[in-house]
Amino acid sequence: MADLDDLREGTDYSGATTTENGFHLKGQSGQDWGLRARLSRVFDPADGKTVMLAFDHGYFQGPTSGLERLDRSILPLVPQADALMCTRGALRTTIPADNGKGIVLRASGGPSVLKELSDEELAVSIDDAVRLDAAALAVQVFVGGENETKSIKNMTTLVDQGQAAGIPVLAVTAVGRDMVRDARYFRLATRISAELGASFVKTYYVEDGFETVTSACPVPIVIAGGKKVEEKEALRVAYRAIQEGAAGVDMGRNVFQSEHPAAMLSAVRGVVHDGLTPDEAFDLFETLSH
Numbered sequence: 001m002a003d004l005d006d007l008r009e010g011t012d013y014s015g016a017t018t019t020e021n022g023f024h025l026k027g028q029s030g031q032d033w034g035l036r037a038r039l040s041r042v043f044d045p046a047d048g049k050t051v052m053l054a055f056d057h058g059y060f061q062g063p064t065s066g067l068e069r070l071d072r073s074i075l076p077l078v079p080q081a082d083a084l085m086c087t088r089g090a091l092r093t094t095i096p097a098d099n100g101k102g103i104v105l106r107a108s109g110g111p112s113v114l115k116e117l118s119d120e121e122l123a124v125s126i127d128d129a130v131r132l133d134a135a136a137l138a139v140q141v142f143v144g145g146e147n148e149t150k151s152i153k154n155m156t157t158l159v160d161q162g163q164a165a166g167i168p169v170l171a172v173t174a175v176g177r178d179m180v181r182d183a184r185y186f187r188l189a190t191r192i193s194a195e196l197g198a199s200f201v202k203t204y205y206v207e208d209g210f211e212t213v214t215s216a217c218p219v220p221i222v223i224a225g226g227k228k229v230e231e232k233e234a235l236r237v238a239y240r241a242i243q244e245g246a247a248g249v250d251m252g253r254n255v256f257q258s259e260h261p262a263a264m265l266s267a268v269r270g271v272v273h274d275g276l277t278p279d280e281a282f283d284l285f286e287t288l289s290h
C-alpha cells in the first residue's frame with residue numbers, strides 16, 4: 001500500500017499540454033481505430049469540441065420537468081446537438097435511428113431518487129451497446145461517496161468491456177450532497193477516472209481553479225449544466241469552462257427547462273463552437289427567442 005503519511009497536494013498545473021499526434025482529442029491518439037472513430041461522433045473533429053444534449057435524467061428521476069414528453073421536448077432539439085446522452089429506453093422508444101448523432105448511452109443505474117443514489121450497478125450489456133451503435137457509454141462514479149469502490153468497479157468493468165468493443169467510456173463524476181464542490185475535489189475525481197481508463201470525464205465547473213482540473217486530467221473534460229439558472233448565467237459558465245480547458249458541455253436542464261430550448265441550444269453552440277462571448281451568445285438567444 002502507498003505511504004499515506006506524505007500525501008502532498010499537487011501545485012504545478014501550468015503550461016500547454018503536449019500530445020495528440022494528429023488526433024483531435026487529448027490523450028486519445030493511442031486508442032484503437034474504432035474507439036477514435038466513435039469519439040469523433042461525439043466531439044466534432046473540426047475543433048475537438050462537443051455540445052452534448054443530456055436527457056437521461058429519467059433513469060433515476062422519472063419524468064422530471066421538461067422531460068415529461070421526450071417526443072415533444074427533445075426530438076425538435078436533436079438536429080442541433082453533436083451528441084445525445086440518453087438511456088436505451090429513450091433511444092429505442094423515441095429517437096429515430098437515422099438521427100445521425102453520436103449516442104452516449106447511459107450504462108449505469110438502479111436506485112431512484114427515493115433511495116441512496118450512489119448504489120448503482122451497470123445497467124446495459126456491452127452486446128446491447130454494440131447493437132445500439134453507441135458512440136460512448138456513460139457511468140456514474142461517486143468518488144468519496146458511500147459506494148465509491150463499487151462505482152469505480154462499475155467504471156473499470158465497463159472500460160474493459162468498452163475497450164474490447166472499441167467503445168469509449170464517459171465517467172460522470174457525481175457529487176454527493178455533503179461533498180465540497182471545489183477544484184481540489186474535482187481534480188481528484190476526474191484524475192482517478194482518467195487514470196482508471198475513462199476516455200472522457202464529465203464534471204461540474206467551479207469558479208476557482210477549474211483550469212487546474214482540466215490541465216491535471218489527461219483526457220477531455222465536458223461540464224454538466226447543473227440545475228436551471230438564468231440563460232445568461234448558464235452561457236457564462238459554459239464560456240468560462242471552455243476558456244479554461246473544457247472540451248465541451250453536456251447540458252440538460254439549462255436547455256430543456258428553458259422557455260426557449262432551441263434558442264438556448266443555439267446559443268450554447270455559439271459559445272462552444274464559434275467562440276461567442278456570453279453577451280454575444282445571450283444576444284443570439286434573445287434574437288432566436290423572439
Ligand code: R5P
Nearest residue numbers: 054056224225226251252253
Ligand atoms: C446526471 O447524472 C445526468 O447524467 C445528467 O445527464 C447530467 O447531470 C447533465 O444534465 P444537467 O445539465 O441537467 O445537469
